[in-house]
Amino acid sequence: MLGAFFLGTQAVYAHTEAFEPLESTIESVRTALVTKSATCRTVVSSFLSRIEKFNPNINAIVSLNPDALFAADELDKKLAAGDLAGKLLCVPVLLKDNYDAIGTNTTGSCAGLAGNRPIVDTPSVKALKKEGAVILGKTNLHEMALEGLTVSSLGGQTVNPYDQTRTPGGSSGGTGAAIATSFAVFGTGTDAVNSLRSPASANDLVSVRPTRGLISRTGIMPVSFTQDTIGPIARSIRDLAVALTVMASVGADEADNATLLVPPEARGIDYTRGLDDGSLNGLRIGLLDGFWNHTVSDETTPVIDALESTIDFLKSEGVEIINVTESIYNASSLADLDVQQYEFKESLNNYLSSPSLTGDRPTTWDEVYESGNFLVIPAQYSFINNSRIGSPTDPGYTTAKQGIDDLKAAVNKTFISNKLDAVIYPEQKNLVVKIGSPSQAGRNGILAALTGVPVVAVPVGFSQPSLDAPIGVPIGMEILGLPFSEEKLLNIANHFTCLRPLRKTPAFANDTVPTNPYVSVPKVHPDISNIPPAYPLGVLH
Structure with missing residues (x-):
């Protein structure tokens, strides 16, 4: 798929190397354009060349936007006329492949939905384009965002x-x-339980899961209307803040009821404003004790050490750490309140029946499953079976929703009674798991997913270097706040990441690397009862 694109375009961009994409920022792109050291085509071409060189090794890209260079040329015409407007002028952006974007299929990385073609941009994508972003293509995700x-x-x-x-x-x-x-x-990413923060933690990045309703979810392949939200993933807090500002600029959307509940004062905010104001000194931050795994092991000890070092650093900056020990803050028990299995079928059916979708594709969840072009890993057996019969009319759903309301009240009480500015905890109790593991165990994202409150994820360190991990495995932390406290959380995260910069480029970033043996497409099983209990190295047998 990617090869065809490159064969048709390589000649027009292979010679342009004036812009360095490695660790580039929104500001560095704009500077290159303003100083005329690069054209927009040069910028976009540099990223496409980089994808061509390194994607075979990590297999992150599902498809490229065939109109990316055309979009760059149109922006160059705008630049030639002296028009520098746009917060994201010629900024190359990648979309998770569950975002609708004109000119690309929206597949959820599911072979059964390979022909699903939108004719309308999702509002957040439309907002990105309006500010001058160039959509490069779509990224791989766990099948339909279900693990x-x-x-x-x-x-x-x-x-x-x-x-x-x-x-x-x-x-x-x-x-x-x-x-x-x-x-x-x-x-961009989506997040029904962990899905924006888990990749940020595992890849030494920053992300924000915004308050439910802040960004419209229309045109996003859904999982749960209670737990779904969308947001950006970036290498710096400043870029994250610009991206959030643009994505949230859509405002209220009649097609997404959650957006209609957002108070007016939470709209139209420039999240770059005040990033550098104040300091960490004097903040009161809660530490959720129940979100740690205190058992010493090769997989947990690096996380324990990184968080303890982080706590020491925060204290040295004048932060008061308050240990929060209430039994309700336990990620394992909170999983019982997860409502995805009750909402998935209805949500997906509503999406697939949208008149803004075209192409040869299934139009219901049952058709997707029964197509045989759908991957189920062993850890998802129960969810898949339950989702096909579950609905919001089930008694279990009512019980879970009441539990969610109780949890929201408990979080609010914790903040008020302890006079907290935020709470922190490791995003994952252990290092990100090995390829071939049955599930991504140990993640703590469920608290924000259920309550709908905002979270910013930041890097807090690495495991010790090893033969497999030359600079170590990244470790991340979540900073959680009350609803619509994104400004405060981004301010905390910006101070933290500037005072304690932990962003590192992957070791192979400028080298030629051997072909990775783990990127082949797994076999698909139409009947989940026939899938064996484990699969090696990402390939189901």
Whole structure:
């Protein structure tokens, strides 16, 4: 798929190397354009060349936008006329392949949905384009965003660029691996439980899961209307803040009821405003004790050490750490409140029946499953079976929704009674799992997913270097706040990442690397009862 694109376009961009895409930022792109050291075509071409060179090794990209260079040429005409408007002028962006975007198919990395073609941009994509962003293409995700290993029937296994024996987190793992390897300035993801923050943590990146309703989810292949949200993944907090500003600029959307509940004062915010204001000194931050695994092991000890070092650093900057020990804050028990299985079928059926979709494709969840072009890993057996019969009319759904309301009240009480500015905890209790693991175990994203409150994920360190991980495996932390506290969380995260910069480029970023053996597309099984209980190295047998 990617080869055909490059064969048709390589000649027009292979000679342009005036722009360095590695670790580039929104600001560095604009500077190159303003100083005329690069054209927009040069910028976009540089990223396409980089994808061509390194994607075979990490398998992060599912498809490229055939109109990317045309879009760059149109922006060059605008630049030639002296028009420099646009917060994202010629900024290359990658979309998780569950975002509708004109000119590309929206597949959810599911082979059964390979022909699903939108004729309308999702509002957030429209907003990105309006500000001058160039959509480069789509990234791989765990099949239909239903797990966190980032293996799929259409895209195969994406690998972690820091340790190619490990997964890149997920479900937005293709975006995480791609942005870590500088395939774009930033990318987009979705998050029903962990899926924006898991790839950020696993790939030494930053991300924001915004308050539910802040960004419209129309035109996004859904999982759960209660838990779904969308947002950006980037290499710096400043780029993250610009991306969030643009994506949230859509405002209220009649097609997404959650957006109608957002208070007016939470609209129209420039999240870059005040990033550098104040300091960490005097903040009161809660530490969720129940979100740690205190058992010493090769997979957990690096996380424990990184978080303890982080806590020491925060204290040295004048932060008061308050240990929060309430039993309700336990990621394992909170999983019982997950409502995805009750909402998935109805949500997906509504999406697939949209008049804005065309192409030869299934139009219901049952048709997707029964097509035989759908990948189910063993850890998903129960979810898949339950989702086909589950609905919001089930008694279990009512119980879970009441539990979610109780949890929201508990979080609010915790913040008020302890006078907290935020709470922190490791995104994952252990290192991101190895390729071939049955599930992405140990993640802590469920708290924000259920309550709908905002979270910013930041890097907090690496495991010790090893043969497989030359600079170590990245480790991330979540900073969680009350609804619509994105400005405060981004301010905290910006101070933290500037005072304690931990972003590192993957070791192979400028080298030729051997072909990765783990990227082949797995076999597809129409009957999940016939799938064996485990699969090796991302390939189901």
